[in-house]
Amino acid sequence: MYNPEIEAASREELRKIQYKALIKSLHRVYDNVPLYKQRFDEWGVKPDDIKSVDDLSKLPFTYKQDLRDCYPYALFAVPMEEVVRIHASSGTTGKQTVVGYTKNDLDMWSVCVARALSAAGATKRDFVHVSYGYGLFTGGLGIHDGAQLLGAITIPASVGNTDRQLQIFQDFGSSILCCTPSYALYLGETIAEKKIPLENLKLKAGIFGAEPWTENMRREIETRLGIKAYDIYGLSEIVGPGVSYECECQAGMHINEDNFIPEIIDPETGKVLPYGERGELVFTCVTKEALPLIRYRTRDISRLIPDKCACGRTFLRMEKPCGRSDDMLIIRGVNVFPSQIESVLLTIKEVLPHYMLIVDRANNLDTLEVKVEINEEILTSSDAVRHIEDISLKIKHKIDSTLGISAKITLVEPNSIPRSQGKAQRVIDNRKLN
């Protein structure tokens, strides 16, 4: 355990720590973020009205839309000179969700990640191989900083170039692998294809996150790579990877409760649900300085497990999210909203905004196909195949740059995509996750 005094603190002790931090956080947002002042005032609630952690339910929610409306920095609770890092994630209509960190925020995040790495058995003698993307995405740098704080030998391999990754495994002695579960499977398959003996590898554990995966995938990764595979959860709005993490019991992810207070709510009514019930996960950041979101609606559907864990940690566990309360898809670790594709199609006069997304997994990598209905405009200026292919390519470029992942575009005849009454069925997800 990295921080036994916190990770295994008594629940009463933890409640005290949480409440003290919560009050400070509420004052911080009320005094510094116009949106929170306005919203608290509208609800008729002041920071000091919150007398215990249970009073959280008296506060209004924060939504992803608030981050978009306040793009890029209007939700920050500190002056920009205190911000030392910016990360961003893709969002609808191409507008990114921007998050900021102070020096203290980065330190807190590193502690969260170091706890996760420790829980997976990492020590300062381990070679932590980070194959998440380095950049605006929180995965790479988030795990990197935590590994360095732990004192592990950190290998910033980043994504791609699988042959080189495998060479690094063998030459540098990577022992803890951090990447998306689908990439871990792909690495495992490539190792088998290239007949690299597992004895040549020093891998002992892996920490995988940023996209949904199943128990079957876990078993396959564990067999193919000869490791124990651990789950990690996070979202950039809260901090990035390390909001919660699995221990050796592999039975739910312990939430870093000294920093993030979880609630489960009914996504329809917003009412708080008791422990054990399934609903939407909501987090309140109590120690963050730059972007302390209050009651942030993650849209992830999960459950909180209050039972004591055999590992000795007292942090509540959350179940691996089993779905979304909105239509977000996670493809190759990237958040994709169907509405992003719609907004691109609306800018192209030769096609109709009728589309179908087909998500699949080939060789353990997610694939995205976008079927788009053409209209007669496409034939007006020319009936040459080249002309139509150019339009298809134009759509592809726009969609790829909006989503941040590559999509295959298939043009289809008008009226060939089924129309539905009520909510349109726009996604066919053929990935077998359950």
Next chain:
Amino acid sequence: MIIKQISVFIENRSGRLAEVTSIIAEAGCSIRALSIADTTNFGILRLIVEETEKAEDALRKHGLAVSSTNVVSVRIEDKPGGLAKVLRLLSDNEFTVEYMYAFISKSDNEAQVVMHIDNALKADELLTKSGY
């Protein structure tokens, strides 16, 4: 001679061509010539039919994306060099043929081709002047 060609966008899936040609058959239109330009996902079916408008309406009623274009129909001698000669004439006069395909010809010593040329009217004028 300038004639109307119908272009139809069709998905590349089995049976689709039969369905589309059936629509034309049901409209009572006879197909005089056709060609398909295909890619892995879609094809452009180009047709010369009698009663173009009737066929176009029928296709549109079935929800297909249709357009009509002016193309040049040329009669050439059915002997070696017949086609090369007319293409040479067009290229010497700086016309670009984007695509072409053959027609069913009812005469023994004549072949007929359909050409999509950038400036169809001008090209047709040149061909008529040159005895085609």
